[in-house]
Amino acid sequence: MEPNKPIIRSDLLFDELTDGVCISDKKGDILYMNPAARKMLGSGAPGEKPNSCRLLCGKLFGPGSDDFAKDCPLRDSESHRESVAFQGKHGPHDVWEWKDEVIQHVNRWRNLRVRCLKVASPLWTLGVEERHFILIEDASVETELADRKEDWRRMVAHDLRSPLTNIWGTLRMLEDIPAGQALAKEEAEFVSAASRACRRMIELLNLFLDVEQLDEGGVLVTLKSVPLAPLLRREAEGLAARMAEKKLQLETAADEDVAVLTDEKLLGRVLQNLLDNAVKFSPFGGRIAVACARLEKGGAEITIADQGPGISPRDRPFIFDRFYQAQARREGRTQGNGLGLTFCRQALKALGGDVEVRSPSGGGAEFVIRLPGTKNRAQEERTP
Numbered sequence: 001m002e003p004n005k006p007i008i009r010s011d012l013l014f015d016e017l018t019d020g021v022c023i024s025d026k027k028g029d030i031l032y033m034n035p036a037a038r039k040m041l042g043s044g045a046p047g048e049k050p051n052s053c054r055l056l057c058g059k060l061f062g063p064g065s066d067d068f069a070k071d072c073p074l075r076d077s078e079s080h081r082e083s084v085a086f087q088g089k090h091g092p093h094d095v096w097e098w099k100d101e102v103i104q105h106v107n108r109w110r111n112l113r114v115r116c117l118k119v120a121s122p123l124w125t126l127g128v129e130e131r132h133f134i135l136i137e138d139a140s141v142e143t144e145l146a147d148r149k150e151d152w153r154r155m156v157a158h159d160l161r162s163p164l165t166n167i168w169g170t171l172r173m174l175e176d177i178p179a180g181q182a183l184a185k186e187e188a189e190f191v192s193a194a195s196r197a198c199r200r201m202i203e204l205l206n207l208f209l210d211v212e213q214l215d216e217g218g219v220l221v222t223l224k225s226v227p228l229a230p231l232l233r234r235e236a237e238g239l240a241a242r243m244a245e246k247k248l249q250l251e252t253a254a255d256e257d258v259a260v261l262t263d264e265k266l267l268g269r270v271l272q273n274l275l276d277n278a279v280k281f282s283p284f285g286g287r288i289a290v291a292c293a294r295l296e297k298g299g300a301e302i303t304i305a306d307q308g309p310g311i312s313p314r315d316r317p318f319i320f321d322r323f324y325q326a327q328a329r330r331e332g333r334t335q336g337n338g339l340g341l342t343f344c345r346q347a348l349k350a351l352g353g354d355v356e357v358r359s360p361s362g363g364g365a366e367f368v369i370r371l372p373g374t375k376n377r378a379q380e381e382r383t384p
Contacts, residue, residue, distance in 0.1 A: 017034060017036055019137050020039075020040050020041070020134075021133075021135060022056070022136070023134070024134065025129070026130040028051045028053035028054070028075075031131070033050065040138060041136075053072070053075070056090070057072060060112065062088025062089060068114075074116060083118065085113075085116075088111070088112065092107035092108065092109055111140045111142075111143040113139045116135075117132070118132055119133055166197035170191055170193065214346035219350055221263045223261050223262060223263060223351075224262075225260070226260055226261075227257075227259045228292045229258065231267065232292060233254075235271040239272075239275055243279055246282065249287045249288070250288050250290065251288070253292070254290070258294045262351050263350075266351060267351060269343075270343075270355075271302070274367050275290075277306075277367075278305075278308075279306075288307075289303070290303070299370060301369065302369040305364060305367075307364045308365060310363045310365050312359075320341050320355070348371075352372045354370050355370075
């Protein structure tokens with residue numbers, strides 16, 4: 001057998017792996033690359049021998065090093081290191097992607113986690129010539145998810161800080177009022193504002209905990225036949241004071257006989273969130289339209305429409321994603337924390353339903369809820 005010729009089929013071991021695998025000599029010239037590694041790194045210029053130091057480390061940037069190839073201890077003849085591990089952004093890579101409703105040519109960076117091991121073993125050679133075994137893991141999705149989660153945590157912390165500041169300021173003001181003295185009108189208004197801020201903070205915390213619980217499948221759902229028209233009226237009445245402040249008109253068109261098999265409390269909270277959004281984004285003197293109708297194939301459809309600014313086509317597919325809400329708000333494209341809409345989607349999923357958003361060309365947003373059905377009320381009354 002020829003010297004230095006591989007005695008095992010590396011391709012049979014590594015070709016099906018999703019992680020990249022390279023085997024190179026001590027100068028970095030690549031003897032083997034699996035398909036995953038070729039996809040991550042490319043193959044270099046035409047006619048050029050692929051080299052791991054050039055294709056991988058030379059294009060890798062991260063904390064503590066602007067040139068991993070130059071700083072690699074395995075290339076130092078005086079170093080006794082047998083392995084090295086590092087992580088950084090690799091690229092840039094030219095890709096085509098759908099962005100802002102058009103296909104664009106953009107540069108993307110991959111976040112790679114690399115482990116390189118110096119070996120002198122008959123596993124790949126007949127002799128003891130040095131080889132470098134390189135494992136490359138694409139951590140881009142993991143890193144992006146971690147970044148989005150961190151954005152979301154910062155967003156929640158920011159939304160909690162505002163009401164906490166209001167409460168703290170009011171309490172400091174109350175400390176200056178002499179004991180036994182009645183509150184003046186202005187002081188009473190401050191206390192009322194602090195109370196509202198405290199309530200808002202509790203709502204945010206409850207939403208956060210509810211979304212986490214729904215994600216983990218830990219919410220107990222109790223299904224029963226629920227008539228929708230009375231439920232819609234009750235949730236709308238809870239916002240009557242806020243609607244009066246903005247002089248909003250509420251138009252309802254609900255079939256009194258429509259009932260669905262659902263959890264009344266959980267569905268009520270979904271309706272409350274969507275109606276609250278409609279009030280929040282409606283202009284002064286605007287109109288909110290609520291409709292409920294039976295679907296031909298069973299179940300029911302509830303529509304809540306407002307005359308607010310609407311939702312851009314760019315944001316519409318992701319409006320229920322809590323991590324996307326953080327990014328959109330950071331870019332100034334949306335207000336609010338997004339937890340309410342995430343809760344609505346997760347809650348409806350637990351109820352066997354779904355929700356979508358439309359934004360007509362004339363403006364405004366329209367949320368459509370679809371729920372599985374049961375018999376209508378008249379049929380139930382006749383059922384023995």
